Every structure is written in structure tokens, then in C-alpha cells.
Amino acid sequence: MKAVLITIGDEILSGNTxxxxxxxxxxxxxxxxxxxQQIFTxxxxxxxxxxxxxxxxxxxxxxxTTGGLGPxxxxxxxIAFAEFFExxxxxxxxxxxxxxxxxxxxxxxxxxxxxxxxxxxxSKAQIFQNENGTAPCQMICKDGKIAICLPGVPYEVKPxxxxxxxxxxxxxxxxxxxxxxxxxxxxxxxxLLSMRIENWELALPENISLSYLPIGNRVKLRLTGVGDxxxxxxxxxxxxxxxxxxxxxxxVISWNGNEIQEILKEILTKKNLTISTAESCTxxxxxxLITSVSGSSKYFQGGxxxxxxxxxxxxxxxxxxxxxxxxVVSQEVAQEMTLGCQKLFGTDISVSTTGVSGPNSDEFxxxxxxxxxxxxxxxxxxxxxLFLPHLERNDFANFVSQRVLQDLVExxxxxxx
Amino acid sequence: MKAVLITIGDEILSGNTxxxxxxxxxxxxxxxxxxxQQIFTxxxxxxxxxxxxxxxxxxxxxxxTTGGLGPxxxxxxxIAFAEFFExxxxxxxxxxxxxxxxxxxxxxxxxxxxxxxxxxxxSKAQIFQNENGTAPCQMICKDGKIAICLPGVPYEVKPxxxxxxxxxxxxxxxxxxxxxxxxxxxxxxxxLLSMRIENWELALPENISLSYLPIGNRVKLRLTGVGDxxxxxxxxxxxxxxxxxxxxxxxVISWNGNEIQEILKEILTKKNLTISTAESCTxxxxxxLITSVSGSSKYFQGGxxxxxxxxxxxxxxxxxxxxxxxxVVSQEVAQEMTLGCQKLFGTDISVSTTGVSGPNSDEFxxxxxxxxxxxxxxxxxxxxxLFLPHLERNDFANFVSQRVLQDLVExxxxxxx
Numbered sequence: 001m002k003a004v005l006i007t008i009g010d011e012i013l014s015g016n017t018x019x020x021x022x023x024x025x026x027x028x029x030x031x032x033x034x035x036x037q038q039i040f041t042x043x044x045x046x047x048x049x050x051x052x053x054x055x056x057x058x059x060x061x062x063x064x065t066t067g068g069l070g071p072x073x074x075x076x077x078x079i080a081f082a083e084f085f086e087x088x089x090x091x092x093x094x095x096x097x098x099x100x101x102x103x104x105x106x107x108x109x110x111x112x113x114x115x116x117x118x119x120x121x122x123s124k125a126q127i128f129q130n131e132n133g134t135a136p137c138q139m140i141c142k143d144g145k146i147a148i149c150l151p152g153v154p155y156e157v158k159p160x161x162x163x164x165x166x167x168x169x170x171x172x173x174x175x176x177x178x179x180x181x182x183x184x185x186x187x188x189x190x191x192l193l194s195m196r197i198e199n200w201e202l203a204l205p206e207n208i209s210l211s212y213l214p215i216g217n218r219v220k221l222r223l224t225g226v227g228d229x230x231x232x233x234x235x236x237x238x239x240x241x242x243x244x245x246x247x248x249x250x251x252v253i254s255w256n257g258n259e260i261q262e263i264l265k266e267i268l269t270k271k272n273l274t275i276s277t278a279e280s281c282t283x284x285x286x287x288x289l290i291t292s293v294s295g296s297s298k299y300f301q302g303g304x305x306x307x308x309x310x311x312x313x314x315x316x317x318x319x320x321x322x323x324x325x326x327x328v329v330s331q332e333v334a335q336e337m338t339l340g341c342q343k344l345f346g347t348d349i350s351v352s353t354t355g356v357s358g359p360n361s362d363e364f365x366x367x368x369x370x371x372x373x374x375x376x377x378x379x380x381x382x383x384x385x386l387f388l389p390h391l392e393r394n395d396f397a398n399f400v401s402q403r404v405l406q407d408l409v410e411x412x413x414x415x416x417x
Numbered sequence: 418m419k420a421v422l423i424t425i426g427d428e429i430l431s432g433n434t435x436x437x438x439x440x441x442x443x444x445x446x447x448x449x450x451x452x453x454q455q456i457f458t459x460x461x462x463x464x465x466x467x468x469x470x471x472x473x474x475x476x477x478x479x480x481x482t483t484g485g486l487g488p489x490x491x492x493x494x495x496i497a498f499a500e501f502f503e504x505x506x507x508x509x510x511x512x513x514x515x516x517x518x519x520x521x522x523x524x525x526x527x528x529x530x531x532x533x534x535x536x537x538x539x540s541k542a543q544i545f546q547n548e549n550g551t552a553p554c555q556m557i558c559k560d561g562k563i564a565i566c567l568p569g570v571p572y573e574v575k576p577x578x579x580x581x582x583x584x585x586x587x588x589x590x591x592x593x594x595x596x597x598x599x600x601x602x603x604x605x606x607x608x609l610l611s612m613r614i615e616n617w618e619l620a621l622p623e624n625i626s627l628s629y630l631p632i633g634n635r636v637k638l639r640l641t642g643v644g645d646x647x648x649x650x651x652x653x654x655x656x657x658x659x660x661x662x663x664x665x666x667x668x669v670i671s672w673n674g675n676e677i678q679e680i681l682k683e684i685l686t687k688k689n690l691t692i693s694t695a696e697s698c699t700x701x702x703x704x705x706l707i708t709s710v711s712g713s714s715k716y717f718q719g720g721x722x723x724x725x726x727x728x729x730x731x732x733x734x735x736x737x738x739x740x741x742x743x744x745v746v747s748q749e750v751a752q753e754m755t756l757g758c759q760k761l762f763g764t765d766i767s768v769s770t771t772g773v774s775g776p777n778s779d780e781f782x783x784x785x786x787x788x789x790x791x792x793x794x795x796x797x798x799x800x801x802x803l804f805l806p807h808l809e810r811n812d813f814a815n816f817v818s819q820r821v822l823q824d825l826v827e828x829x830x831x832x833x834x
Contacts, residue, residue, distance in 0.1 A: 015444025027432025041456035283708030284701030291700030
């Protein structure tokens with residue numbers, strides 16, 4: 001089954017909001033073998049929505065829209081659906097009752113009347129009630145077309161997709177399986193890598209495709225198989241990975257894992273190691289990445305963001321002399337930070353960052369874009385310097401955080417027994 | 418001028434990568450008066466790219482693509498452009514020279530040959546060299562259509578857009594201005610708000626539009642004006658904001674600001690206050706939000722992520738008795754955390770979070786979704802409890818972090834003189 005997603009909302013077209021719903025929905029659909037062919041992001045306008053529905057059904061049989069279901073005047077999705085499917089809108093008693101209960105639960109009964117419009121739905125639609133918001137999810141099937149409209153708020157979308165839409169689609173449609181393996185290769189430029197594995201790639205079976213996703217100095221190789229039998233695809237993928245192994249083995253830090261923090265979890269859990277962080281220029285991003293993984297409290301003891309250099313001295317015990325001699329952005333300070341951090345939190349591993357992310361320099365006039373990071377695993381220590389003047393503030397923090405965790409994983413795979 | 422963005426890449430359709438380029442490009446174009454009408458996200462396939470180009474030029478005169486320019490086999494953008502514009506691809510000496518210098522700088526001269534394909538460009542294109550990667554940006558103009566293809570890596574896209582494309586478009590095309598004001602309203606449900614300001618909204622001039630963007634318990638009202646004269650739009654917006662003021666004044670925490678961390682910066686700078694953070698269940702997200710703003714080192718002293726409760730006792734001085742009596746997820750612990758944090762970092766303000774983000778409970782068997790947060794401004798203290806069982810781990814951290822900063826701003830606006 002082929003799907004098209006339609007994201008409705010001027011806030012996305014104007015660059016005010018990043019669309020994260022599509023990403024989530026695409027990943028969930030992929031798990032049950034539905035491939036998203038295209039995503040349209042359009043404005044909140046009845047004619048535009050109808051045109052998009054028409055184009056979308058030329059590409060796929062399943063169309064899922066998000067957004068444009070709020071109670072305010074700028075939300076037009078329902079009207080467009082009614083016109084497109086030649087249906088009418090009517091007040092649904094069951095949905096109204098659901099809405100009433102939600103309002104009572106939220107102590108907002110006085111708002112029921114003005115939210116009543118949220119219980120007005122397509123007369124031929126199947127309704128999936130929304131537990132976390134006032135706009136229900138509606139599904140309409142006609143002439144082999146399936147259209148589903150969802151609200152736009154991400155935390156309303158996720159449970160609707162996960163608990164209602166995915167189970168429904170799984171039950172009602174015979175689907176193909178899509179299975180992936182993501183292999184993480186480091187220190188191997190994409191162009192060189194593609195040359196090295198060219199013959200293997202050209203010999204891949206027709207139902208298996210390869211793509212390259214560079215991130216920092218890591219390249220993720222994603223191998224995707226499609227077919228009717230889950231086990232057959234699994235076996236095919238295993239076989240191809242085995243064929244690939246000798247070409248790239250020494251550069252691989254993970255044979256299956258998407259996010260670096262998930263790969264880290266696997267290794268730390270296996271080796272039974274704990275970790276803490278001391279972040280200056282990354283401002284908490286490394287701690288946030290590590291704790292974004294469920295179960296991280298087993299190995300993550302804590303982190304500190306000693307943003308001001310006085311805090312580096314006071315809390316981490318970095319020497320004031322080192323700072324005045326070498327400045328706060330130096331190899332020596334990065335090393336003293338991991339040492340102090342390891343001690344403060346009592347962990348096997350600690351990582352630290354200190355740098356100037358710009359747009360302004362620091363009080364020591366260090367060059368914008370310079371960063372030192374240190375990784376300490378028990379007595380093993382490695383410091384590195386990066387120079388990233390082209391990255392704006394937030395990309396800088398993301399890039400450095402990814403790189404630190406990636407280097408840590410590489411050390412744990414290659415250096416630590 | 419109307420624009421359409423085309424995002425090319427299977428990694429986005431499969432849900433592996435969130436598309437942040439479109440958001441950045443749309444915001445930058447808006448600043449110079451170019452409105453993005455639609456965004457297509459499509460797969461890396463020559464025919465699909467050509468079809469998308471055709472559809473896009475039915476909507477706008479400027480089309481910008483990202484992605485699909487890498488050296489590997491899965492990148493097809495250039496070929497599609499050549500076929501669509503009936504142009505041919507040829508090796509460009511200047512681009513090759515640029516590539517050669519880049520490779521030397523990166524100590525990767527041995528890779529020049531296999532990256533040579535990156536210097537093969539459309540014969541009729543204008544080239545904007547890429548300082549941060551191997552794929553150049555190409556622009557082709559034909560029959561009143563303007564198409565620009567960019568690489569897909571965000572930190573290559575941003576400088577190309579900011580330093581080359583935007584100045585070029587500004588210089589060569591007479592553009593309309595698009596100006597916005599974002600007003601942040603708290604504790605005022607969208608439906609009730611829309612009713613309250615309905616008459617004002619209906620009387621808005623034709624060139625001014627309004628949209629509602631709910632985020633946590635804040636609603637951002639975005640007022641957007643379009644026109645040929647910047648100053649006239651500015652005056653119109655000022656006038657409309659003044660008319661709106663009496664209806665919502667008591668619920669407004671900011672009259673112009675998009676992100677809560679930017680609003681916070683303005684207030685902290687004006688009031689000359691410093692801040693620190695103690696985060697458990699938000700895992701560093703609040704520190705990361707605060708430090709994402711340039712100049713935050715002026716008021717942010719530091720943060721701590723005492724993930725394990727022993728660290729709360731050891732570093733923040735939370736009492737072990739309080740933890741054993743009330744458990745670690747309690748009003749009392751949240752309060753002791755801000756007290757300890759304020760002392761540790763010596764700041765005017767401190768905020769803390771402690772909660773259970775799931776999917777598993779903590780060692781005290783607290784209910785999943787419960788969170789307490791405390792906000793301390795000198796001697797003023799406020800604690801709040803939220804219950805968010807429906808949010809998955811990362812949404813939970815985001816939601817709580819937004820809410821904490823939002824409440825803090827509200828307190829600073831209303832309570833602290």
C-alpha cells in the first residue's frame with residue numbers, strides 16, 4: 001500500500017514550526033509495510049486542500065492529513081474533506097459526549113459550547129476519539145481511497161497513530177513488510193565508502209535498496225528490504241550484511257542502530273558502565289541526548305552545565321591557574337573537566353565540552369568555532385579539537401554532541417575490553 | 418513572488434530524518450517577502466523529481482530543492498534538472514578548482530577523483546560555491562522560472578541560503594514585504610480566545626492575517642502583514658496590536674517574540690537577573706533551551722542534571738529524609754532542588770524538575786507522567802504539579818521545559834517588580 005501525507009498549516013510554510021508529525025507517521029507506517037511516497041505541506045485553505053487530496057490520490061491509496069482541525073477560523077480541513085468526498089458535516093452525538101467528558105475532566109465545562117464545532121464531523125466517516133485534545137480523528141473510505149484526518153498537535157497525533165490508526169490498518173489491509181538495517185561507519189568519507197562497496201551494492205537483490213545518510217563523520221548505511229514474508233526479508237538482510245562485513249568491518253561502530261544514543265545504550269548496558277557529562281558549549285545537549293533513551297537512568301548518573309568559568313572551578317575543581325594560563329577553551333580545561341566530573345558523579349565514564357559557539361567570542365577572546373572535548377573511560381583519556389566556525393549556535397551544539405558520543409562509542413568498541 | 422520548496426530524500430519519507438531545511442529556508446524567504454506556498458517531500462528518483470518540478474512551477478515562480486546532490490548512486494537531482502530544463506551536464510573548471518582546494522584543506526586530496534562528479538553541473542546554471550561541502554548550489558532561470566538546487570546537509574544549506582541565495586534574490590527581484598508580530602497569551606484556551614477577539618479579527622485589513630499556534634498552555638497569535646511598503650505595514654500592525662490590547666492585556670506575557678527562551682532573555686536582561694537550572698526528568702532540555710540563545714552566558718550561570726537521587730542529595734543538598742518520606746518525585750524535593758541550585762550557582766533565579774517520564778516507573782513506584790517543578794526567584798517560590806501520562810518520553814521533556822520557562826516568564830512579568 002502506498003501512502004501520501006499532507007501537512008496542513010501556515011505555521012509550517014512560514015518557517016515558524018518544524019513539522020515533526022510527518023517523520024513520526026512515516027516511521028510508524030513503514031513498520032507495518034506502508035511506504036510513504038510523498039509529503040505535501042500546504043496552507044490552510046479549502047481549495048488548496050482539495051487540490052492536494054486529488055494529487056495525493058494519484059500517487060497512493062492512503063492519504064493522511066495533519067492539522068487544520070482546531071476550533072478557530074483558520075482551520076479548514078473538514079470542509080475540504082466534505083467537498084472532496086461529496087459528504088456533509090453533522091454533529092455527532094458520541095463525539096459530543098466524548099468532548100463533554102474531556103471538558104469536565106479538564107474543568108473547562110464552560111467552554112463546551114464554543115468547542116461544539118469539534119463534534120461536527122463527516123457523516124460517512126469512522127471516528128477515532130482523541131483522548132488528548134478536542135478534535136477527533138476521522139477516516140473516510142470511498143472508491144478504494146482511504147483518507148484520514150488528524151489534528152496537528154504532535155502529542156495528540158502520536159497516540160492516535162500508535163493506538164488507533166496503526167492497529168486498524170494492520171487489521172484491515174494485507175500489507176507488505178518493510179525491514180531495515182542501519183550500519184554505522186565512521187571515518188570513512190561517503191565517496192570512498194561508495195567506491196569500496198560498489199560491487200556489493202550493484203549485486204543487491206531487486207527488493208533490497210541501499211541509502212547513505214552522512215551525519216557528522218559517521219555515515220549511516222540503510223539497507224531496506226520489501227516483501228510479503230517477514231522472515232525471508234530478515235534472512236536476505238542478514239546474508240547481505242555478512243557479504244558486506246569484510247569490506248568495512250574495521251570502520252563499523254554499530255551493525256544495527258539509528259541514533260547514536262541508542263547505540264551507546266546497548267554498549268554501556270552490555271559492558272555495565274556508568275556515565276556523566278560536563279558540558280559548557282553544548283549547554284546540556286549531550287545529557288538530553290543520553291536521557292532521551294528510555295532506561296538511561298541505569299547508566300546515566302547525572303550531568304553538569306558549568307556555563308560560567310567560575311562554576312568550572314567551584315563545582316568541577318578545574319584549576320584557576322590552568323584557566324588563566326590556557327584559557328577556558330583548551331585541551332587542559334577539557335581534561336580537568338572530565339576528571340572532576342568523573343569524581344563528582346562517581347562514574348566509569350565522563351565526557352566534557354568547552355568551546356565558543358558564537359556569534360560572539362568569549363571573555364578570553366578565543367576564536368569562534370573552536371571546541372575541545374575530552375572523553376574519559378576510567379584511566380583512558382582522549383581529547384580532541386574541532387574548528388566549526390561555519391556552524392550557527394544550535395547546529396554547533398548538535399554537531400559537537402553527536403561527535404562526542406560517536407567518538408565515545410568508537411573508543412568503547414575498539415579500545416576498551 | 419511565490420515559492421515552492423522540494424525536499425528530496427528517501428531518509429525523510431522513511432521517517433529516519435526530520436526535515437529542518439524547509440523550516441529554515443521558509444523563514445529566511447519570508448524575511449525578504451517571498452511566501453512559500455507549498456513544500457513537496459519526494460523520493461530520490463529522476464521521474465518523481467521532474468513531475469514535482471512541473472507541479473511546483475504551476476504554483477510558484479521560484480522553486481528551491483534540497484538534497485539529492487551527493488556523490489553516491491542514490492542522488493538524482495542534477496539529472497532531473499538537466500532533463501526538465503533541456504540542459505546538459507558538463508564539468509565546470511571553476512567548481513572543480515573550488516573542490517580541489519576544499520579537498521586540500523580537508524587533507525583529502527586522494528578523494529578528489531571520486532568526488533569529481535560533484536563539479537559536473539548544468540551548463541546554463543549559475544553556480545554558488547559551497548564552502549562547507551562538495552556539492553555546489555546551482556541556479557537555472559528559464560522562461561520566467563527560477564530553480565535552485567541545494568545540497569541536503571543542514572549546515573551546508575544554511576550558509577548558502579543566508580550568504581548567497583538571499584542576497585541574490587534581494588538584489589535581482591522587486592519583492593513585497595512580509596512582517597509579523599507574535600503575541601504570547603497564557604491561560605486562555607484557543608476557543609475562548611478566538612471568541613473574545615472575534616470582532617477585532619473580522620475587522621482586520623485585507624493584507625493582514627491572523628493565526629493561532631497553541632504550544633503548551635500558551636497560544637501564540639501571529640499577525641502577518643503583506644505589502645510594498647515596510648513602514649506602512651509596521652504602522653498597520655502597531656495599530657492593530659493597540660486595538661487588540663484591551664481585550665487580552667492581562668493574559669499576555671509577550672507582545673512580540675516567538676520562542677519562550679528569547680522572551681526570557683529579554684526580561685532577564687532588562688531586570689538584570691541571573692538563572693540556573695536543576696533538571697531531573699527534563700534531562701538537560703531546559704539548559705539547552707536557555708543556552709540556545711546567543712548571549713545567554715550573560716544570565717545563565719549553569720545547570721545540573723542530578724539524574725540519580727544520590728546526586729540530588731550530594732550535589733544539591735536535598736535531604737535524604739525528604740526523599741524517603743515524600744519520594745524523589747514530590748513538591749518538597751522540587752523545592753529543595755531550587756533552593757540548593759540557587760545556592761550552588763549563586764543565582765537570583767533557579768528552576769527544577771522531578772518526575773517520571775516513562776515508559777517505566779522509577780524506584781519509588783511513582784505514577785508515570787507525574788512531574789513537579791519549582792521556580793524560585795530570590796525568596797519567591799512557586800511549585801506546580803503536572804500529570805502527562807499520554808506524552809512519550811521526549812515530548813514529555815519538551816512539554817515540561819516549555820511550561821517551566823513559560824511559568825517563569827509569567828511570574829517575572831506579573832509578580833516580580
